[in-house]
Amino acid sequence: MTKTTDFTRRGFLGTSAAVTAFFASGVPLSAQSAGDLTIAYNVPVQSWDPTTGPAAVNPALQSVYLAVFDRYVGQAPDLSFTPSLLTEWGFNDDKTKISLTVREGVKWHNGDDFTPEDVVWSLERASNPDTGNPMQFVWSKIGNFTIDGNVITGDVLEFEPALFKWMAFLTGHILPKKYYEEVGSEGFEKAPIGTGPYMVDAFEQGAYVRLKAFPDYWGDAPAFETVTIKFVSDSASRVAEIESGNSDVTSNIPYEEYDRLIAKDGLSGQAVPVTDIGMIFLNDIDVMLDKNVRLAAHHAIDKKLIIDRLLRGYGVPLATLEAPGYAAYDDSITFEYDPEKAVELLAASGFSVENPVTFKIQTTRGFKPKDYEMIQAIVGLWRKVGIEAEIEVYEIAKHYELRAADTLAPAAFYNWGNSIGDPSTSTGFAMFGPSPHAVWDSADLMDKIGPLFVEADENARIQGYKDVSRYIAEEGYVIPLLQYVMPIVYNSSLDLTPYTSGDLLPQAISKA
Amino acid sequence: MLLKNVLVRLITTAITLFGVAVVVFVLVRVAPGNPIAMMLPPGATPEDIANLSALYGFDKSIFEQFVIWLGGVLRGDFGTSITLRQPVAELVLGRLPATLELSTMALFIALGLGGTVAVIGARKRDTATEVGLDLTSGAVLSIPDFLWGLIFVLLFGVLWPILSISGRIDPRIEFDFTTNFYIFEGLIRGRFDVVMSTLSHMLMPAMSLALPLAAMIAQLLKQNLKEVLNQDYTTLARVRGFSETSVILREALRNAALPTLALVGVQFTFLIGGTVIVERLFAFEGLGNMAIDAVINRDLPLIQGIVLLFAALFTVINLLVDLSYTLLNPRLRHG
Numbered sequence: 001m002t003k004t005t006d007f008t009r010r011g012f013l014g015t016s017a018a019v020t021a022f023f024a025s026g027v028p029l030s031a032q033s034a035g036d037l038t039i040a041y042n043v044p045v046q047s048w049d050p051t052t053g054p055a056a057v058n059p060a061l062q063s064v065y066l067a068v069f070d071r072y073v074g075q076a077p078d079l080s081f082t083p084s085l086l087t088e089w090g091f092n093d094d095k096t097k098i099s100l101t102v103r104e105g106v107k108w109h110n111g112d113d114f115t116p117e118d119v120v121w122s123l124e125r126a127s128n129p130d131t132g133n134p135m136q137f138v139w140s141k142i143g144n145f146t147i148d149g150n151v152i153t154g155d156v157l158e159f160e161p162a163l164f165k166w167m168a169f170l171t172g173h174i175l176p177k178k179y180y181e182e183v184g185s186e187g188f189e190k191a192p193i194g195t196g197p198y199m200v201d202a203f204e205q206g207a208y209v210r211l212k213a214f215p216d217y218w219g220d221a222p223a224f225e226t227v228t229i230k231f232v233s234d235s236a237s238r239v240a241e242i243e244s245g246n247s248d249v250t251s252n253i254p255y256e257e258y259d260r261l262i263a264k265d266g267l268s269g270q271a272v273p274v275t276d277i278g279m280i281f282l283n284d285i286d287v288m289l290d291k292n293v294r295l296a297a298h299h300a301i302d303k304k305l306i307i308d309r310l311l312r313g314y315g316v317p318l319a320t321l322e323a324p325g326y327a328a329y330d331d332s333i334t335f336e337y338d339p340e341k342a343v344e345l346l347a348a349s350g351f352s353v354e355n356p357v358t359f360k361i362q363t364t365r366g367f368k369p370k371d372y373e374m375i376q377a378i379v380g381l382w383r384k385v386g387i388e389a390e391i392e393v394y395e396i397a398k399h400y401e402l403r404a405a406d407t408l409a410p411a412a413f414y415n416w417g418n419s420i421g422d423p424s425t426s427t428g429f430a431m432f433g434p435s436p437h438a439v440w441d442s443a444d445l446m447d448k449i450g451p452l453f454v455e456a457d458e459n460a461r462i463q464g465y466k467d468v469s470r471y472i473a474e475e476g477y478v479i480p481l482l483q484y485v486m487p488i489v490y491n492s493s494l495d496l497t498p499y500t501s502g503d504l505l506p507q508a509i510s511k512a
Numbered sequence: 513m514l515l516k517n518v519l520v521r522l523i524t525t526a527i528t529l530f531g532v533a534v535v536v537f538v539l540v541r542v543a544p545g546n547p548i549a550m551m552l553p554p555g556a557t558p559e560d561i562a563n564l565s566a567l568y569g570f571d572k573s574i575f576e577q578f579v580i581w582l583g584g585v586l587r588g589d590f591g592t593s594i595t596l597r598q599p600v601a602e603l604v605l606g607r608l609p610a611t612l613e614l615s616t617m618a619l620f621i622a623l624g625l626g627g628t629v630a631v632i633g634a635r636k637r638d639t640a641t642e643v644g645l646d647l648t649s650g651a652v653l654s655i656p657d658f659l660w661g662l663i664f665v666l667l668f669g670v671l672w673p674i675l676s677i678s679g680r681i682d683p684r685i686e687f688d689f690t691t692n693f694y695i696f697e698g699l700i701r702g703r704f705d706v707v708m709s710t711l712s713h714m715l716m717p718a719m720s721l722a723l724p725l726a727a728m729i730a731q732l733l734k735q736n737l738k739e740v741l742n743q744d745y746t747t748l749a750r751v752r753g754f755s756e757t758s759v760i761l762r763e764a765l766r767n768a769a770l771p772t773l774a775l776v777g778v779q780f781t782f783l784i785g786g787t788v789i790v791e792r793l794f795a796f797e798g799l800g801n802m803a804i805d806a807v808i809n810r811d812l813p814l815i816q817g818i819v820l821l822f823a824a825l826f827t828v829i830n831l832l833v834d835l836s837y838t839l840l841n842p843r844l845r846h847g
Contacts, residue, residue, distance in 0.1 A: 040678070044805065046595040054551040054595050054809060129563045134551050137560050170553060189597055205596065205606070206797035206805070208683040228683045232795040233804075237678050240665045244673045397545025397810050404549045404561070436556055 035225035037494075037509060040238045040247035044206050044231035048192035049185070050173040051125070052132040057170050059417050063503045064229060065173060067211055068109075069194035072100070072119070072167035072174060077499045077508075079275070079325050079421045081165065085114065085174050085195065089164050091156065095456050098142055098163070100152040107216040108176045109193035109200075116152050120145045121177035123154075135171040138163065159454055161461055165420040197222045197507045206231060211506065223510035242267065242489050249490040251504050255312040255369065258487035266492050273316050274486045274502035275419045277323055277426075278368065280361070280378075280479035281403070281412045281439040287359050288410045292349040293387075294476030296342040297411070298335060300385045305337075306377050307482055310370045314485035320469040321416065321426045323483040325500055328423035328465035335473055335480075342385040356388035361411040362402075365393045368415050368484070375413050404436045412439070415484070419501040423465035424453060431472060440477045518835070525827045532823040533585070533816070537578050540812050546570070547594050547810040568594060581816070590820075591813035595805070600817035604799060608821065609692035610680055611798035614791070615784045617695075617714055618721035622783075623776070625722065626729025631760055633730065634737035645730070653727040657786050661720035661793045668716060675716050678795035682709045717794040721786055725779050732775055736768035770837070777833025781826045 041064070046055040050065040074084035088101035106114035125131050127139035141163065144155040166172060174195070180188050192200055197219060198211035211227040230247060232238045239257045241247040243264075253261075255271075262269035282288045282297075307315035319335040322328045343352075351357040361379065365372035372393060379389045392409060394402075402408045418426040432449040433441035448468050455461035472478060488504060490496050497508040548564050565571045569580065584591060590600035633645045655663075669677040676682065681694055687706050691697050695714075698706030740746060741764050749763045750756070788800035795801070799818055806814040 036684075038683075046805075046809070047597045049597065053597055054547065055597075057551055057553045130567070132564065132567050134553050134556065134560075134564065136563070137557055185597070202683065202686075204680075204683075204797060205603070206801055207679050207681075207795065210683050230678055230683065230795065232678045233801075234793050234795065236662060237665065237793060237795060240669045240677045244670050244677060246669075246673075246677055395545060397550055397808070400549035400552070401545050404552060434557075436552055436558070436561060 036228070037224040037226070037249070037506060038228045038230065038247045039504070039506065040232045040241040040250040041229050041504070042231075042233060042235070042238065042250075042252045044233065045203070045209060048189050048200070048203075049175070051122070051171040051175065052134075054134075057134045059170070059419055059502065062170070062419070062501075063505055064209065066196065066503060067198040067227070067506045068192065068196045068200055069173040069175070070196050071169075071172040073164055073172065075168045075420075075499075075501060077497055079419075079500050081168055084168075085119070086167070089167070091163075095159050096156050098154050098156060100154075102150040102152060103218065104150055106195050106218045108179065108195055109214055110176075110179060111216075112176065112178060114174075114176075114195050116147045116150055118174055118177045119152055120147060122174045125175070126171055133171055135166070138166045139171075159456060161453070161455060161458065162420065162422045162424050165422045169420045198227060201226070220507075222507040224506065227506040229506070242491075245491075248494060249488065249496065249504070249509060251486055251488040253487055253489065255314050255487060258314075258489060259312060261489045267489055268492045268494075269487060269489045270496065270498050271314050271485045271487045272498040272500065273323070273325075273483045274500055275323065275325070275421060276415055276417045276484045276486075276502060277318055277321065278315075278371070278374070278413070278415050278481040278484060279318075279321065279430075280481065281408060281414055281430075282476070282478055283406075283408050283410050283412070283439045284441055286410050287357050290349050290357075291476060292345040293351070293357050296345040296385060297382060297387060298476050298479045299338045299345070300342040300381050300387065301378055301479065301481070302337045302381060303481055306374055310373050310377060311482075311485075314487065316483035316485070318480040318483055319473055321430055321472075321478065321480050322423060322465070322469055323418075326418065326421040326423065326426065328427065328462050328469065330466040330469060333466075333470050333473055339381075339385050346386045351386045353384070353386045356383070356386045358388045358390070359411060360392055360409040361389045361413065362392045362394055362399070362409045363413040364396050364399065367396045371413060371415075374481070403439060406439065406441065408439055411479075417502070419503075423462065423469075427465055427469055427472070428453065431468075431478065442477070444475075445472070445477060517838075518831075521831050521834070525824075525831065528827055529820065529823055533582070533820055534578070536816050536819045537581065538574060540810075540815050541574050541577070545810050547812060550810050581813075590817045593806075593811055593814040595809045595811045596814065600813050603802070603814065604817045604821050606692060607797065607799045607802050609694075610796065611784065611787050611791070611800060613693060613695055613710075614714060614718055614787055614796065614798055615721070615780065617718040618725070618783055619776070619780055621718055621722035622725035622729055624726075626726035627733060629726070629730035630733035630737060631757075631765070633734040634741060634760055634764075635756055637734075637738055637741075642734075645734075649727040649730045652723050653731075655724070657720045657724055658789045658793055660723050661717065661790050664716040664720060665793070676709075676713045677716070678713075680710065680713050680797055681706065682713075685709055713794075713796070717787075717790045717796050720790050720793075721783055725776075725783060728779065729772055729776065733768060733772045736771055737764050740764040740768045774833065774837055777829060777837070780833075781829050784822070784825060784829075 043060040045061060045064050047053050050056050050069055055061055070085045072086045074082040076082050085103050086100050087103050091098055102116045102119055108114055123139060126133045127136055129136050141158040141160045142154045143157050146153050176193055179193055197214055197217045199214045201212040202210040208228055208230045213222050213225050232241055235253050238250045239253050242250045258269055261267050282294055287293050303317035319333050361375060363372055363375040375391055379391060382389055416426060416430055428449055429435045429437050431440060431445055432438050433446045452461055452464045455464060486502055488498060493512055495510045495512045548561060569577060581591060593600055593603055596603060629645055633642050636642050665677055668675040685706060687703060689697055694710040695707055746759050746763050749759045787798055788803055791798045791800035792804050803818045806818060
């Protein structure tokens with residue numbers, strides 16, 4: 001006899017129920033447990049050396065680095081500078097020497113003492129081109145260090161007014177001399193140590209890092225014993241992570257989702273302006289050589305409308321490349337939305353709606369919130385006054401290459417970060433022709449910005465940048481659009497301090 | 513004859529991989545966007561750019577770079593990732609198990625689901641059930657894998673949260689893997705918490721990848737089954753008293769499965785390719801997710817390594833499919 005095999009509905013349902021029970025019973029899905037914190041983060045840590053390679057200059061990775069490593073100089077939530085591993089720092093009167101006072105009683109995660117030798121070694125390593133520190137041009141401006149107790153003095157080889165601000169930003173982390181020399185570059189990648197509030201407990205490349213509180217941390221003890229940072233690049237998945245309770249905190253999600261999530265019970269949110277601005281680079285080619293066209297393009301943009309309609313009100317309109325909170329922000333510099341004036345300016349150059357001026361504008365799509373949609377809206381506003389712009393979408397990598405080669409289109413959308421709030425790192429490098437980041441190369445601007453890079457009088461330097469910003473607005477050399485707002489959503493049982501620098505620090509999160 | 517065929521295929525595989533290496537090497541260098549421009553901080557000078565270019569070897573001609581890279585490859589050195597600062601071979605081989613486990617699980621789900629639907633369709637041929645299954649298969653096939661992923665995230669991640677949304681395993685689980693095949697190693701070492709957590713993380717991405725393939729298998733296998741079920745030997749089986757289901761499973765399925773096997777072989781390579789988007793969606797740390805980061809960051813050595821590994825996988829899978837097809841098909845085996 002042959003045995004027959006038949007499918008039954010009951011069998012199928014039974015199997016389904018068993019499978020469901022299998023997963024539902026055995027797998028812990030909730031993020032919350034005593035002393036633990038889970039963050040769904042948008043950028044994966046690529047390397048554990050925060051001073052070399054591309055990862056070192058990725059502002060988005062600084063939040064994770066700052067949990068493990070300390071910088072020479074710290075930064076408060078409002079961008080002001082605070083003592084960190086250096087307790088005092090400064091130039092001498094004639095700006096020929098620097099003096100650094102090193103914090104005492106600090107331990108590395110492996111128990112070694114933190115010493116002034118670690119500071120000198122880190123500075124010398126950072127200035128060595130062979131190590132691949134992308135900020136070598138800053139660190140190479142000081143050298144010849146000597147140590148006396150916990151005070152380090154060094155020579156100023158080339159004056160850099162923002163030197164100590166850089167010590168609170170990219171590649172400004174101090175690494176352990178003795179340990180690094182023992183384990184080497186690859187060994188350090190596998191087992192990194194710092195002096196920060198958290199130690200790396202487990203790391204899965206591209207997946208997560210699990211951090212444990214460092215019991216000998218020199219500062220305030222963090223609120224959570226264990227912090228798991230999951231690397232979730234897709235924003236829809238980050239939304240699902242926080243909504244399902246798999247994660248306690250997430251950020252950089254669409255504003256629509258932010259509004260929806262914070263309306264739910266159990267979730268809270270903060271949306272804070274950060275040091276990242278949206279702007280349109282203008283290149284000094286073709287029709288952009290006509291001042292009327294440049295100013296008309298700027299006057300025709302209703303920034304508030306774009307922020308309200310596309311970004312749900314999450315943004316701050318800007319008239320210069322300096323945002324509120326930056327050292328050279330000047331609220332007296334304004335640029336009005338005035339389409340009638342735009343029409344007049346274009347008419348003066350022979351253009352009208354019937355005979356529009358034409359040029360290309362390049363933009364990314366999805367790199368920043370609503371970037372492409374913003375440019376679409378701007379092109380629509382331009383069309384009403386007599387500007388016909390063709391949109392070209394490109395990848396951010398192409399933007400960098402074109403910008404370094406100074407071959408961008410007449411107009412190109414970009415976002416510019418400036419976590420230290422210094423004008424040299426926004427207006428300065430963005431608008432100074434010889435910089436590989438600048439697009440507008442006119443001699444008048446170089447003459448105005450060049451001396452500010454070496455201006456020793458800080459008040460004069462800041463005032464100089466304010467004057468340059470006003471001049472740039474009057475000449476229409478760039479179109480600043482808005483300061484971005486970073487949305488953060490978190491479990492209502494938590495308390496969170498947002499940072500204007502855009503950092504989302506585990507040590508700044510506590511139980512409510 | 514079989515050995516000769518294998519040797520010929522191995523030689524053509526080597527030539528194919530060399531061709532892929534040349535094309536990829538040149539393409540990633542002439543395509544817009546270079547890694548040095550990506551890492552330039554504000555204030556970098558032309559000298560800084562030259563220093564960084566020299567450090568990563570981009571100051572040489574493409575031909576010189578290729579010769580250096582090829583020399584390294586022949587010694588087993590695929591270069592060092594610019595962003596991850598680790599040997600490329602170590603990185604891609606470290607991620608390969610994740611993608612292979614995911615793809616294999618998706619394949620098994622697709623075979624199980626597709627095969628079941630095909631058998632039911634063949635069993636219920638020329639009835640409303642068959643029409644319903646055909647319509648369902650068509651609908652499933654028309655939805656791309658990443659959209660299935662989003663649907664699953666909403667259903668089983670948010671509304672009925674029984675599965676994990678992102679990652680490959682619960683980060684709280686302590687386990688020192690030696691192979692990176694989490695399920696396999698978890699089973700061997702008796703760590704069922706590891707197996708369950710991995711399955712919980714893998715089920716949604718695997719289902720997302722599997723559903724379109726399952727629909728394809730269901731349609732093709734059912735058609736083949738229906739043809740075979742009209743053959744004399746299946747009629748004879750019925751006369752001998754076999755039930756219809758037994759006729760299908762014991763007599764018809766093996767012969768009907770051969771064309772499906774060929775399809776599955778081809779589709780498996782596409783399925784591995786499909787992991788790129790799905791892995792990204794589920795933050796699953798496989799090769800696909802790594803490939804996207806490598807492209808975004810213009811990590812040229814890593815892109816080359818990943819593409820070369822994908823190419824090797826594709827050719828090896830195709831070779832295995834051809835061999836198994838030959839072994840299973842008596843006409844080819846004896847021809």
